[in-house]
Amino acid sequence: MSNDWNSRTKLVHGGTRRSQYNEVSEALFLTQGFVYDSAEQAEARFIEAGPDEFIYARYGNPTVAMFEDRIAALEGAEDAFACASGMAAVNGALCAMLKAGDHVVAARALFGSCHYILDSILPRYGVEVTFIDGTDLDQWRAAVRAETRLCFFESMSNPTLELIDIKSVSEIAHEVGALVVVDNVFSTPIYSKAISQGADIVTYSATKHMDGQGRVLGGVILGSKELIRGKIEPYMKHTGGALSPFNAWVLLKGLETMDLRVRAQTATAQMLAEALEGHPALSRVLYPGLASHPQHDLANAQMGAGGTVLSFEIKGGRDAAFAFLNALNIIVISNNLGDAKTIATPPAFTTHQRLPDDQKKLLGITPGLIRLSCGLEDPQDLLADIRAALSVEPGE
Ligand SMILES: *Cc1c(COP(=O)(O)O)cnc(C)c1O
Numbered sequence: 001m002s003n004d005w006n007s008r009t010k011l012v013h014g015g016t017r018r019s020q021y022n023e024v025s026e027a028l029f030l031t032q033g034f035v036y037d038s039a040e041q042a043e044a045r046f047i048e049a050g051p052d053e054f055i056y057a058r059y060g061n062p063t064v065a066m067f068e069d070r071i072a073a074l075e076g077a078e079d080a081f082a083c084a085s086g087m088a089a090v091n092g093a094l095c096a097m098l099k100a101g102d103h104v105v106a107a108r109a110l111f112g113s114c115h116y117i118l119d120s121i122l123p124r125y126g127v128e129v130t131f132i133d134g135t136d137l138d139q140w141r142a143a144v145r146a147e148t149r150l151c152f153f154e155s156m157s158n159p160t161l162e163l164i165d166i167k168s169v170s171e172i173a174h175e176v177g178a179l180v181v182v183d184n185v186f187s188t189p190i191y192s193k194a195i196s197q198g199a200d201i202v203t204y205s206a207t208k209h210m211d212g213q214g215r216v217l218g219g220v221i222l223g224s225k226e227l228i229r230g231k232i233e234p235y236m237k238h239t240g241g242a243l244s245p246f247n248a249w250v251l252l253k254g255l256e257t258m259d260l261r262v263r264a265q266t267a268t269a270q271m272l273a274e275a276l277e278g279h280p281a282l283s284r285v286l287y288p289g290l291a292s293h294p295q296h297d298l299a300n301a302q303m304g305a306g307g308t309v310l311s312f313e314i315k316g317g318r319d320a321a322f323a324f325l326n327a328l329n330i331i332v333i334s335n336n337l338g339d340a341k342t343i344a345t346p347p348a349f350t351t352h353q354r355l356p357d358d359q360k361k362l363l364g365i366t367p368g369l370i371r372l373s374c375g376l377e378d379p380q381d382l383l384a385d386i387r388a389a390l391s392v393e394p395g396e
Contacts, residue, residue, distance in 0.1 A: 003073075005073075007074055007190070007259055008260075010073040011070065011255045011256055011258055011259055012256050014070035014074065015065070015068065015072075016066060017062055026063065026249060026252045028249040029062045031245070032061075033055075033056055033057070034054045034055065052065075057242060058237055058240060059233075059242075061245045061248070062245075063245040063249050064245055067082055067218075067248040067249075067255070068081065068220065070252060071189070071210070072222060074189050074255070075195060077195050077202065077222035077224075078224050078228070079222070079224065079228035079229060080220050080221065080223075080228065081220070081228055081232045081236050082206075082218065082219070082220050082242070082243035083218070083219035083221060083242070084217060084218070084244070085205065085207065085219050085241075086185065086204065086205020086206065086219040087117075087205075088241035089203040089219030089241075090114050090203050090219075091117055092221055092232060092239070092241055093181050093201050093203050093221050093232065094117060094150070094152065095235060095239075096232050096236070097149065097179060097181070098125075098127050098149060098150060099126075099127075100127065101126060102127050102128070102149035102150070103127075103128045103129075103130070103145060103148045104122065104128070104148070104149065104151070104152060105140065105143040105144055105148055105150075105152075105173075106118050106131055106134075106151070106152040107154065107157070107164055108131040108134065108359075109133075109158070110154060110183075111158050112351055112352060112355070114154070114183060118131075118152065119131075128147075134153045134162075135163070135295065137165065137172065140169050144172060148176050148177075148178040150178055150179045151169060151178050151179070152181045152182075152183070153182060154183040154184075155182050155183070155186070155194060156303075158185075158186060158309075158371070159309075159311050159351070159352070159369060159371035160286055160363060160369075161286050161287065161309065161311055162294075163288060163295040163302060165302070166180075166192070166194050166198055167197050169198075170197070170198025170199055170200075171198065179200045179201065179227075180198065180200050181200065181202075181203065182194045182199040182201070182202050182203070183202075183203050183204075184199075184202050185203075185205050185337075187302070187303055187307060188209050188308065189204065190209075190258065190263065191303035191304060191305050192302060195223070200223055200224070200227065201222065201223040201232075202221075203219065203221050204220050205218075205219050206218030206243075206251050208336065208339075209262055209338035210251050210254050211338075212254050212257070212258060212262075213254065213339065214336055214340070214341065215250055216247040216250045220243075221236075261340070262308060262338075265373075265376065266289075266307060266374075268308075268379040269287060269309065269310050269374040270287070270289045270305075271383070272310060272374065272379065272382060272383060273290050273306070273310045274290065275383050276383075277292065279390065281320075281390040281391070282314060282315065283314075286312065287311075288303070288306040289305060289307070293306075308338060309337055309371060309372065309374070310372050311371045311372065312369075312370055313366055313368045313370070314369075314370060314390070315368065316368060317366070317368050318349070319395075320368060321346050321367060321368045321370060322394070323394040323395070324370065324392065325344055325346060325389075328385055328386075328389045329385050329389075330381055331372070331389075335350055337371075337373035338373060339373060339375055341375045341376075341377075342372065342374055342375035342382055343375070345371045345372075348366060348367050348369060349367075351371075
């Protein structure tokens, strides 16, 4: 593979390994183990396995390796470790790096399971976590200290779509010697190469845009060879969060079309956000691609686009939001994102249901808030579906 290739070429050809049959499409190696030619070879492989020598699928597998190399090439990262899910990736990236006595600074606006790891699991093992408003650089400056080992944030938050400045936070963290771990799912690797912007480790839930068709779970941790092979690989291979070869194969095929899908989904999100802004049934439309978004300039600088998700708040709270959701014809009510199907979610009652009310309020997760992950349907059909559903009164 050539490093000069542009993203779309990397997404189609990156990491490809061909078997003796020289197949065109990536082979699915559905095997957990590998046969050695001799006892000596088995011994040698356990001493040190070469890049195309495999031992056991919890450690690595040829199909999984193709996925790792392809996504590393796209992100511009030296190395990658594929995981069973996005949460296996976040958990691995945090636990592999931390020990009792360490301090972590994390942005408060987090995916529910990320919040659980930072708020409930890490403190049990003696790691102290300080939560801040990640959009406020002064709060990062005030929170980091000599024992700060790691800073963690989602570069675009769910569901209010606030952006965090990867470059500036990385500078603040690196000044005290802390590592920066970024969950980059909402920004997508198409628009945001977080490693080149300063992050040390980037995680993705491959379940979202990489699959893009709602089929499998997967995740990946990206970073320098030193961090991935030195810290991440030993933690992941011994704790069992490996990606299944079948899921890696599905994700490889997903990566081939990811650039096209994400750009089309983003164009739809931009169109819908513009068309819905100012609608009389809505109190606000949140989308980083709108000039009215508080971090529109940062979105332009960091991503060059607004991404595939928008959120809007329906006047009338829970009743009005539920009436809207129940009146949709094309758009489905679910909680994935990055899917080919457009998906609407009421975060206050689903993904963020368990957050205490004061936290919901602080994060702007109101009863009328709807998160919309834009799919690949015709954008005019989606707009008509939304407009019709907005005109339905609660109880109708
Ligand atoms: C979905 C998601 C995850 C978790 O990914 P899974 O594949 O569901 O485990 C983590 N972070 C963010 C921002 C997500 O959207």
